[in-house]
Amino acid sequence: MSDFQSAKDLVRRHHEAIARADSETIAAALAKYTAPDWHWRGMHPFHEQFGAETVAATFWGPFISAMTRLQRRPDIFMAGLNELDGLKSVWVVSMGHLMGLFDRPWLGIRPSGKIAMMRYAEFDRVEAGRIVETAMFFDIPQVMIQAGQNPFPPQTGAYLVQPGPVTHEGLMHGPQDPAEGRATIAAINAMLDDMRTTDRSKGGEGLAEELARTWNDDMIWWGPAGIGATYTIPRYVRQHSGPFRETLSKGYQFNGHICRMAEGHFGGFFGWPNLTVVNSGGFMGLPASPNPADMRVVDLYREEGGKLTENWVFIDVLNFLNMQGLDVLARMEGM
Known part of the structure; x- marks a missing residue:
């Protein structure tokens, strides 16, 4: 400590x-x-x-x-x-x-x-x-x-200036109970293990069943601008995880994480990059691209009752799009 x-x-x-x-x-x-x-x-x-x-x-x-x-x-x-x-x-x-x-x-x-x-x-x-x-x-x-210069088509989730955890206990300046941190990292790893072994042939219904094993039903997924936030397992399947799997499954490659840790009821990881995928068309409302593109991602979680219940997600969207041939920042000059 x-x-x-x-x-x-x-x-x-x-x-x-x-x-x-x-x-x-x-x-x-x-x-x-x-x-x-x-x-x-x-x-x-x-x-x-x-x-x-x-x-x-x-x-x-x-x-x-x-x-x-x-x-x-x-x-x-x-x-x-x-x-x-x-x-x-x-x-x-x-x-x-x-x-x-x-x-x-x-x-x-x-x-x-x-x-x-x-x-x-x-x-x-x-x-x-x-x-x-x-x-x-x-x-x-x-x-x-x-600033009124939105470079994206309408996103599947809600655009928000996103709040912190509903419990307001995320600022852990002092020591925490180590047992809580162990429970949180166990919940995160259970979710990751489920993702690696899931049967993706079952579609959205199977995805909802999978998520229910490691997520509380009132989960909140706080996604990046261009994708947005979504609430509850059914809406998360409809507004992000379903479209993600449908359009980015081709050439999907998990590259691993650099750091994965937890303290108290919070934990998470980042990779550089976490994933390499091919956009087969439709993700973020954008056309297909033959170019493999990296996703540098942070996931931070709040654990409750042995399952995950809030997830703050950061994706280097500009790099992901740039690797597909779309330089969003260059387009800013003409907007």
């Missing part, structure tokens, strides 16, 4: 340093708590970067310049051991929104002069008192939609 607490405190100081920085001081703020060869993963068009100076110049500096009075509004904060490396590495996870006044252009998106909220999920690996590795997932299309 003491290792988790020191790692949590370090990441909170890191976040506070970012909050106090401006575009001129952000590089020094990032360097304060990160290793010199810090490995940072970000969404398209940022991808992988190394070192505080590069991360500041590539992502944080321009973003802070665009968003006046930027603040972080976390809904989940937790730490745990990565079960994928034999419980050797400590990771701290934060999820919520980055909020500011969208006053200057960013990535070709025209500013609205209004509040903009961008969903984020951040995995930080802490070692020897430094952040040595970060996966920073954020929902750029959410900013586009809020």
